Amino acid sequence: MENNMMETLSSAMVRAVAQAAQSVVTVWGGRRPISGVVVAPERVLTVDHVLEGDEARVTVEGGHKWAASVLGRDPSSDLALLRVEGLTNPALAVGQDPELGQLVLWVARPDAVMVSHGVVSAVGGPVSMGRGMRGQGQRLERYFRSDAQPYPGFSGGAFINLNGAMVGLGNAGVLRGQGVGIPASLVVETVGLMAQGERRPHPFLGIGSQSVRLPSEGASRRGLLVVSVDPQSPAARAGLFIGDVLLSFGGVALEDTDDLQAQVSRERIGQSFSLEIVRAGTQVTVTLEIGARGEKN
Template identity: 30%
Template structure:
């Protein structure tokens, strides 16, 4: 006796049931993204800066949109953003708008050129501060959410993953950013997202969206964010001291030095070659010499000159930092006490 045939309608119903079951798992992720967006949006600020610049002897005025996020810095609420978002605008030319439509003007502004980080304070802002995460714990492939004002469209939400970490030596137009250690994400980031938060699915800020790599001027799936640990360290210094006190080692490094120059030293995967040691600098006091290869700094492997510059620049001044160097093929330990670059 043959088995009863299954109708096309029954087959379709069975497929719809399978689809519904699989969708439930996917829908939980969608609901999580909605919860994160709902939770963090009140902490995100739309920024409009009126700027004036000279072009061929003529003054040109224009408005530029960007984003910011309210965070706790040294116990007070501050708006964290990128320096380039507000550069060239005075406090009364900067309009801040919250997700509920309220408008504010900043009363205090501090910026740092070397990291492109800025903080602004507003009197009686009364907005919730976003929760700050740990950017060191973020891994490649983790889901990310970006909130900002792409092309002036305030409080827009995009979703993606963390594509890479430790992006350095990036050419970012006319923006001078010396200390680079960017996250890369494929969450859509466009002009106007700058200064807004990059979030994890716990609703924590893990980065400050800063730049895009694009030939068209729009999102092409390659956006960059300053890791939040780095941004918050700069913000804390700005609030406490009015400037970022950048760590100073006192060496000139060879930018052309790479793994191929290590020769037979297979035990050294990477490092930074010292070309010059400045007299009286922390490096000189630690007895570093021309030709030394710095391979570890504060316990971390040194990848190249840009990596070491970022590590030194983000290390608190006054810290006694262990280093491992190679000199004439031999391994040495050294300790350096960093001072303030300024």
């Protein structure tokens, strides 16, 4: 019985990979090849950080090469949408975001089709973009992690379920050496905006900060020391200054930068919150409205 179950699972994996492989291509846009996924007629989605310019080449099964151009980029999710005129490969079906513990297959085409598999070991966000990413310092709002092995060229490949539907786009650059997926829901939303020449709004405060101990509280309490304030930013309009120490945001204590980032979500853009701060030894309250990165003031 156990052998039958394994054979059934193996057959399902083979069918899923065969189905998805038709929509996974090789992308040449930098020093090394990566993978990409056909998401619409003449449209290929891949990772942004490897693309060195606005032109690329796409190779499909059989070795045929197509010229490609960048239609849109979203550095905060490290996604890039390519226009490939004449490409006839089918778009890959999209499934639901994966759940913790779900079996996933990572299908890529750095040259020939390759596959890695594993389970979804973490679902979370936000996470900071690392070095070498075009969106370095920005926050990827949602991601999942898998123990599927990220071989060279796997970035831009598709994480799929056993039905052959994409549940996320693979990225080996967000957390170096780990298999990270951009969830399908975020992929669909971002692709839709890039196709229209738009970008997703990203929350923005306009401050730099670092965690510090509060002298009056000993080692038991920490806050965030403001080390920079961008001109004409939401923080500047709220009256924040370098040297202020942030204690809480909307009633939530702030002890490190992750605490602050967790409160600054895209859904809260345009909303105002009270910010408890210490300025020159005195505790005061200011009101800050979360802005959108790149908005005109």
